[in-house]
Amino acid sequence: MKYNSKLIHAGWDSDADPEGAITVPIYRTTAYQFNNTEHAASLFALKEFGNIYSRIGNPTVGALEARLTALEDGAMCVALSSGTSAVMYSLINIMSQGDNFISASQLYGGTYTMFDNILPEYGINAKKVDITDFKAVEDSIDDKTRAIYCETITNPGLVVADISALSDIAHSHGIPLIVDATFTTSAIQKSFDFGADIVVYSLTKWMSGHGRVIAGAVIEKGGFDWGNGNFPLFDKPDTSYGGMRWGHDLGELGNVAYSLRLRTVPLRNLGANMSPDTAFEVMSGLETLALRMERHCENAKQAADYLDKHDLVEWVRFPGLKNDPAFELSEKYLQGTGGTMVVFGIKGGKDAGQKFIDNLKMFRHVANVGDTRSLAIHPATTTHSQLDEDQLIAAGSPPELIRLSIGIEDIEDILGDLGQALESTS
Ligand SMILES: Cc1ncc(COP(=O)(O)O)c(C=O)c1O
Structure with a gap:
């Protein structure tokens, strides 16, 4: 399907729904019945995908995630409770105490405060630079730098980020470019085509359009090598997840290691999940994006x-x-x-x-x-x-x-x- 059709159809097949529902039903449920203990164990071990508990995933939210993935021509998406939690999770998913990232100095005020006041309290430092100054961007990268972060159009300065140039710098250091594409949306910019690796959204804005919900999402392009040695969180065995080494043990799913970790570590344990009602509202808005x-x-x-x-x-x-x-x-x-x-x-x-x-x-x-x-x-x-x-x-x-x-x-x-x-x- 092309873009306009995906806005309406991607992620939901009414032919496959037992009731033939044209719009995605709102699954207001907390938990899901397992078929048997083997089924439950295999869901928990990520051997198969399915519903466990609505903090970790929900069918209505899942339909929105599939739609957003398709619209961005990405590999996987995790929907979250707000754009703010999407920004936060996109970063803490790949960094911990002592790490840093390069951030555009021109940012939405809430993100600025998060980077200036909140993340440093946890030992994660944003090195703010003017993203139009590529030399300053490159010179700020050190061996603890885990990403470059910017907004596609900055709020409110309206600086347009040169995504190709910034992603070239990021990739030459084996780190991803994370972009907040709230001000562009996939309708006017396909950030992955220009080299971004992760797209973050406040879906509260144009993506919904109606001004009725607070919502966010993180979308992964797929294909970035999270096991390249630059991401200790993806190298060391994760004691909270059965010793999983996210950058090494996922086989074919390694393509979406970032999203799988984001869902099973920050989302599962910190809990900024999107409600099914919100996902329904976002999809209603998306149709006319x-x-x-x-x-x-x-x-x-x-x-x-x-x-x-x-x-x-x-x-x-x-x-x-x-x-x-x-x-x-x-x-x-x-x-x-x-x-x-x-x-x-x-x-x-x-x-x-x-x-x-x-x-x-x-x-x-x-x-x-x-x-x-x-x-x-x-x-x-x-x-x-x-x-x-x-x-x-x-x-x-x-x-x-x-x-x-x-x-x-x-x-x-x-x-x-x-x-x-x-x-x-x-
Ligand atoms: C560019 C940008 N990113 C993130 C956010 C935060 O999103 P939310 O209000 O959905 O938490 C905003 C909010 O205005 C924004 O403008």
Whole structure:
């Protein structure tokens, strides 16, 4: 199946369902009856795949995982309770105390805090570098570095990551490139085609689109050699899993060693599983992802053009604008679109910014992105408020920045609302 068909059909075959259900049923069950003790033992030993307990896997969640794997042309996916847990698990799955990873300095505020305050408490250090500076990226790698991590388009700075260049650097050191593809989705970027090894999502955003659930996922491309000696957690016998050496003992399943470990170690033991109800909601949204993204991108382009010409606007960042520093990368990585987000600095600084936000009528003022509705926020006083001024600038979110997530409403209404709110600041 091609992409648009997969959005609707992948991971579920209604012909194979005893009731012929067209949409995936919600399996609200905690546990599953084993056929016999041999069956139970073989499930626990990963000799066969099947249902054990809904923290570890659930048929409704499994259908979503299969769909996400197919959409990304990947090998395996683990769905999680949030984008935040997906970010966390994607990293702790391959590193422990004393290890580090190279991280883009431009990041979503919550991820920034996780990397700056939470992971270091457990001895895992993020070495933050400007990911457009490849020399700095390469020079920061040492023998304890386990991955390079970045967002495909950074939140909110809208830096477009050069995935091919970063994955070349990662692979030349035998480590993976992990990308948070929340801002692109597989509808506008197939990160694996450019060399990423692991894709992380907040499914809360465009992938669902309806703004009804918090959800995340980690998807593995397959084929990375986790037993190459750079990952002690994949070399030493895992005492929590029958002495399994994840990088060596899985035979053909070694192709998805990362996902199998993620499910059976972090997910099984820390428990940030997705509920079947959430998986159902995400799949409902996914069906229209490609259509929505098309409209989001068209509307964002028009909104950026409008703001770029407006007298009361100091500067605009939108990768699809010809004068944007990310324009060339957007041609390569965003299928010639500029994505769906626009950020700008308003004349009059912080006060004008607050007035602008308070006077918006149709745009919703919320701490979210990727909804069908147009959304606006001032990150410095909200999503990124835990950062000081230097950190704000390093994270690509200067104090005057206003972030717009452009929805799929009529463009006349979007521009009308932006215009009247801008006028209110003059
Ligand atoms: C790029 C990015 N990654 C991860 C997250 C965290 O996702 P969630 O809110 O689903 O935990 C967000 C949230 O805004 C985000 O923008």
